[in-house]
Amino acid sequence: MADDEKPETGFVKEIRKQSVDFPGWYNDVVRKAQLADYSPVRGCMVIRPYGYAVWENIRDPLDQLIKQTGHENWYFPALIPLSFLMKEAEHVEGFQPEFAMVTRGGGEELKEPLVLRPTSETMIASVLKDYIQSYRDLPLLTNQWNNVFRWELRTRLFLRTLEFLWQEGHTFHETAAEAEEEVSRMLEQYRRIAEDWCAIPVLAGRKSESEKFAGAAYTTAIEGMMLDGKAMQMGTSHYFAQNFTRAYELTFTGRGNEREHPYSTSWGMSTRMVGSVVMAHGDDFGMQLPPRIAPVQVVIIPIVRSDAERSQVESAVAGITAAVDDIRIKVDWRDERPGFKFNEWELKGVPIRMEIGPRDLAKGEVTLVRRLDRARTATPIGDLPTAVPAMLESIQLGLFERARQFREAHTSRVESLDALVRFFTESVGFAITPWCEAEQDELTVKARTGGATTRVILGRATADQRCAICGRPATVEVAWGKAY
């Protein structure tokens, strides 16, 4: 970033305490760290440069992973003819309440309304019909980065807005096995982004029937835990079998010269990730960014009281920024007192603060302070090219480890409905139980716990396990939680 950027404006000191008012704290942090703001349009937000930079730092590595796994980026229309969306029964039923429609154009009523895409399965299946003729055209692995619209009743910055940014991957395969492999491959990429980049440990697995994507044969997801103990669905990967290709009459000629429907998948991760990072790592001082996705990894605060000191510090800064390359460094030369800058950059979650003043330079050192724990270290200037990357790495791991311990501390294994109800009455987090997969059990738990639902199915149950809810033989082990 440039050193001579104009001062931040509109900065407000107070943020509500995380422990007292979590939703209020979240709103304050998002707005005061200048990630995003409310807009003139209800339910739609303005993503500000700092928030967009965080998004880019999540988006870019994800885009790399998507390309490395063989996918190509496409772009499809944002407006979808209503009839396209009506073809897959479950899909229509699931999404219709969320449609936003264009009914006029060119001053006239349209013959057919155009829906602002809530997701692009229908458009992509309709278009790719023409591109897929033979098994030789498969697999067809597409992805697109775009905005989508869903008419949500209640919105929250980043977590649920009427319009949001994401990527949606759509793939078509010759066999079911290949498509299912794709579904888990892409879920694994999401796990890597969540855990390795955003430092948020996740549970990965299948969703229950009632929680699956409208139109899918099954849905898989990654679920993280926020600092209020609630679950955040951070990425989904769906297996469609032939549901969509059949509905859209998408066929190919197989190896035996017979017409077949391809097996398809879709998967998506959105700007919701930015909000997840805030909620998974923030504290009463504000946001805390994992170094790998931080727009500014190191902020240098020069401390000077005279012109002589200023030129001394200036040359030290120039030497350091030249020597420490491949690190995103910002130098804050604004005419503010150091304490003001410390607080502001902590609010914005910068992982490392480097203080450079006469006292440090007299010893040939700088002071490094970690946002994670405010640990201060006097570091010789010559060591910085190795010390800074090492410290960033330790912070990245430290954040992940802290989040993992928080999740472990808020995860319990329970064996009965009573215990499950008690868990959600007395605490928050994940409760893991054996389950028979009956939908009635989900309704029971939701009613008795004030809203806990199944998050992901973690694996198969053993033959002797009984469903914690109804006592019938269990088929799976499932994590329950209250979700965003």
Add this chain to the structure above:
RNA sequence: CGGGGCGUAGCUCAGCCAGGUUAGAGUGCACGGUUCGGGACCGUGAGGUCGGUGGUUCAAAUCCACUCGCCCCGACCA
């Protein structure tokens, strides 16, 4: 869409219950000066259709009706 809360300066809010000069504070903003290792201070200045419409009244930010919007909780959901 149900419950609760709120719309007064860029932001946070006081004033409203008991209507009455030229509508306030803090913060932010501009300029000048002193400061500068954990949110400094002094001075000067700019900034307002009190969300909107209608009503009551000699008089409305304040009372009444309607309306628009936002936030929080719930149902629905990435």
